Amino acid sequence: MTMTSDRTLLGAGLLLLVFLVTSGIQPFERSTWFMEVAPVIIALPILAGTYRRFPLTPLLYTLVFVHALILIVGGIYTYARVPVGFWVQDWLSLSRNPYDKLGHFAQGLVPALLAREVLLRGGHVSGRKMAGFLAICVAMAVSAWYELVEWAAALMMGQGAEEFLGTQGDIWDTQSDMFCAWLGSLVSCVLLAGWHDRQMKRMPSRGLSQRG
Numbered sequence: 001m002t003m004t005s006d007r008t009l010l011g012a013g014l015l016l017l018v019f020l021v022t023s024g025i026q027p028f029e030r031s032t033w034f035m036e037v038a039p040v041i042i043a044l045p046i047l048a049g050t051y052r053r054f055p056l057t058p059l060l061y062t063l064v065f066v067h068a069l070i071l072i073v074g075g076i077y078t079y080a081r082v083p084v085g086f087w088v089q090d091w092l093s094l095s096r097n098p099y100d101k102l103g104h105f106a107q108g109l110v111p112a113l114l115a116r117e118v119l120l121r122g123g124h125v126s127g128r129k130m131a132g133f134l135a136i137c138v139a140m141a142v143s144a145w146y147e148l149v150e151w152a153a154a155l156m157m158g159q160g161a162e163e164f165l166g167t168q169g170d171i172w173d174t175q176s177d178m179f180c181a182w183l184g185s186l187v188s189c190v191l192l193a194g195w196h197d198r199q200m201k202r203m204p205s206r207g208l209s210q211r212g
Helices: 003-024 029-052 058-077 083-092 099-121 128-166 172-189 195-199
Strands: none
Touching: 003 029, 003 058, 003 172, 029 058, 058 195, 083 099, 083 195, 099 128, 099 195, 128 172, 128 195, 172 195
């Protein structure tokens, strides 16, 4: 990676850290904030620790940054109360705030692209079609596990988990969440595949694992 890209990533990481810390000053509900931003808290040190050994493509870093912002905003307000979601709800005459569907779309988009990059650059899969299929499977597994986490939170916290679940009275919320994740994974593996491939070809050899 070039010095410019190193500085850009460092700046983006610091900016994200500032957003994260600021979001925790006075969120709508403290436990919900923590559960929503937990993926960001986990991902930041992992991305920093693996940067030298396996730097990701600029496209993937950008989408990770956007996904982190989506999670942080959801943590501040709770997904059912994000203001921009109410604007979309009024604009499209929807029965509920749809901001959480954006989050689940990103939940499919980013893990699928990450899985695709690891599979192809790591030499685990040679065919693009198989890599895309497996990447979608990984994204759907992530989505399913997230729904299980929500279920566990509901069992442990009872009524206190309502803000985290964000179902807003929708009995099909789990299914529509996973559908949005599936759509996001399709965008990664179909619409973004060419762009992603071009960036992976320009990545340094140090980011590739060696196969024995």
